[in-house]
Amino acid sequence: SRTTVCLISLIFFQGMQQEDKDDVFDLKDSSSSDPLPEKDLIDKLRRLTAKDQAEEDLPLLEALRVFFENDFATAEHIFAKRKAQDPLASAAYSSLGFMKAAMSFQKDDLDAAMERLAAAEKLATAVIPKQSCLSFLRGRGPMSCSEFRANVIKAECNFLLACLLLLQESVVSYAKAGLALRRCYKHYEICRKAAETDSSTFDLNSLSGVNFGFGAMNCVLALLPPKLLSLIQFLGFPCDYDLGLASLHKSVDLGGLRSPIAALFLITLTGILPSFAPVTFKARLVEAEQVLSQEMEKYPRSCIHLWLGGRLRRSQRAAAEAKDLFQRCVAGQDQVVQMKHLALYELGWCHAFQLDWRPAADAFAVLAQENSWSKAFYTYAEAAFLDSSGDKTRATALYTAAPGFIARKFGGRVLSAEQFVIRKVESFQKSGFATVLPGLELVMLFNGFSQMSPTQLQAALDAVLEQLKLFPDPSDKAVPCEDLAVCQLMAGALFKELGRNAEALEKFAWIRANRRRIKGERYVVPHALYEHACLLVSEGKLRQAKALLVKARDRYSDYNFEIRLLFRIHLTLPHVSKLIEKGGETPAKPAASGSASDDAESDEEEETEEDEPAIFAM
Numbered sequence: 001s002r003t004t005v006c007l008i009s010l011i012f013f014q015g016m017q018q019e020d021k022d023d024v025f026d027l028k029d030s031s032s033s034d035p036l037p038e039k040d041l042i043d044k045l046r047r048l049t050a051k052d053q054a055e056e057d058l059p060l061l062e063a064l065r066v067f068f069e070n071d072f073a074t075a076e077h078i079f080a081k082r083k084a085q086d087p088l089a090s091a092a093y094s095s096l097g098f099m100k101a102a103m104s105f106q107k108d109d110l111d112a113a114m115e116r117l118a119a120a121e122k123l124a125t126a127v128i129p130k131q132s133c134l135s136f137l138r139g140r141g142p143m144s145c146s147e148f149r150a151n152v153i154k155a156e157c158n159f160l161l162a163c164l165l166l167l168q169e170s171v172v173s174y175a176k177a178g179l180a181l182r183r184c185y186k187h188y189e190i191c192r193k194a195a196e197t198d199s200s201t202f203d204l205n206s207l208s209g210v211n212f213g214f215g216a217m218n219c220v221l222a223l224l225p226p227k228l229l230s231l232i233q234f235l236g237f238p239c240d241y242d243l244g245l246a247s248l249h250k251s252v253d254l255g256g257l258r259s260p261i262a263a264l265f266l267i268t269l270t271g272i273l274p275s276f277a278p279v280t281f282k283a284r285l286v287e288a289e290q291v292l293s294q295e296m297e298k299y300p301r302s303c304i305h306l307w308l309g310g311r312l313r314r315s316q317r318a319a320a321e322a323k324d325l326f327q328r329c330v331a332g333q334d335q336v337v338q339m340k341h342l343a344l345y346e347l348g349w350c351h352a353f354q355l356d357w358r359p360a361a362d363a364f365a366v367l368a369q370e371n372s373w374s375k376a377f378y379t380y381a382e383a384a385f386l387d388s389s390g391d392k393t394r395a396t397a398l399y400t401a402a403p404g405f406i407a408r409k410f411g412g413r414v415l416s417a418e419q420f421v422i423r424k425v426e427s428f429q430k431s432g433f434a435t436v437l438p439g440l441e442l443v444m445l446f447n448g449f450s451q452m453s454p455t456q457l458q459a460a461l462d463a464v465l466e467q468l469k470l471f472p473d474p475s476d477k478a479v480p481c482e483d484l485a486v487c488q489l490m491a492g493a494l495f496k497e498l499g500r501n502a503e504a505l506e507k508f509a510w511i512r513a514n515r516r517r518i519k520g521e522r523y524v525v526p527h528a529l530y531e532h533a534c535l536l537v538s539e540g541k542l543r544q545a546k547a548l549l550v551k552a553r554d555r556y557s558d559y560n561f562e563i564r565l566l567f568r569i570h571l572t573l574p575h576v577s578k579l580i581e582k583g584g585e586t587p588a589k590p591a592a593s594g595s596a597s598d599d600a601e602s603d604e605e606e607e608t609e610e611d612e613p614a615i616f617a618m
Helices: 002-019 037-045 048-055 060-066 072-082 087-104 107-127 131-136 145-166 170-197 203-225 224-235 240-252 257-276 280-284 286-297 303-315 317-329 337-353 357-370 375-389 391-403 416-430 439-446 454-469 482-497 501-513 526-538 542-554 564-579 596-606
Strands: none
Touching: 037 145, 037 337, 048 145, 048 286, 048 337, 048 564, 060 072, 060 087, 072 087, 087 107, 087 145, 087 203, 087 317, 107 145, 131 454, 131 482, 145 170, 145 203, 203 240, 203 257, 203 357, 240 257, 257 280, 257 286, 257 416, 257 564, 280 286, 280 454, 280 526, 286 303, 286 482, 303 357, 337 357, 337 439, 337 596, 375 526, 375 542, 391 439, 416 564, 439 454, 439 482, 482 501, 482 526, 501 526, 526 542, 526 564
């Protein structure tokens, strides 16, 4: 909107005016209370050579080793002990705070993380000599090793700050994130130019840090949703995903403190994120497995690597192996409860994807008691899985209780998952809790069908087909069709996963033909378009698939789990576009008039803005 653009522009230009005067965090709540170190310490830090810094970094390397041995407390103690005298230790200490905040997203953790980041940047800023007017006119001379490191740290702090702000999903936080990214990019550019001139002057940890930060920044920006990405590009930032991955690989190869962190980013970017969009998953899977294998050899007990391994194995439909890895992760972690809960969360989904409803319910019951991210959603998930196991009495009590646990806002709004809970429980109450496959619906919404074995897929399909037989005549337009639409979507998605494309197309065609009747379950139509597009990709009908993806992205909004679907579309579209550029399109075969296969071509002719339901209009 015009107001949004004006607000962003105002914040942006205010930041431009302040940038040269004060290149430190501008968040009121994140100012550090730590005093600046004495002048003698600053002078000592400025005189350090690359060799001196390498010796100073040895305790930090030991802290990194114990961190990946799951002794987070000892690692944090080492960083905390040195944070007031060593900018790199302060940066590492703030990174641990960032990790905790990103996993829990509790206000106290967020405030603590931002305060740590502000302190680290303040120390790094003190190390950088201020330019006099004369030196400014002469131009920047050769950069010292300490100044190079300080710029890298300032860039990292602003990058992590931007990531925390982007997660808050508000216009003001997006604008502040844009300013933080601007500062981040400026410092990385300074360091890259200095390294290109004479990299032998600088220490390994700092050089690796430049490659890590520049790579991570490019990849994160490239993964942002299109609307937000256009804003970031408006502010002048590049976002080359392939360049970012190449830079992360350089960081891994260089070694040093950032090398294992860069490896974690690579595994996530090439293996974990693509699993949200299954048609892209195999493209870089080998790369992800190679990096993970190398890191597991170094850190065989690391809970973080066990968790990543579990996610990769589950995405390859190896649920039993994934459960073993997640169970080892839960058992091996007793210091950082957020990491334990993250593994328990994934373990619960593993059980659900295997249709083991009772163990899935037990996992979410623990999360509802111990984790505060969304007690309402955890309670609803426990209820849905108990309901699917046949325990209707207990499930009904939990359904009723779930909305009462919604106690906090996120970016000024209720969490998307909690909006879903509110709507579903209200619907259940109106029907006397006559629920229809609630556990399987959650499995579908959380991308479970693409991670299930053929046996489990067939069992799920059998349950859906049995349920479909219980509905009145699907062609009777006087009958409410909300539950029926959900079952048709589940059936279509399951048929697609089993390779029964013709039957899947029939289900997607039914949803398209009845889209105006679907009033409550708004997510069904865009999800059906996405599933249909993925089916078309498997058949080589890439241009039709791209058209459906764009339609699902641009024409539908205001439905549950919208951000999740938009992210999956955002991952899928570039992959499809690249396949089209490479000539991967299968020649179209003549289709019978009115058949489901020509839906992508005929849909735009039949649907106009006037006949689109208002709730779906952009």
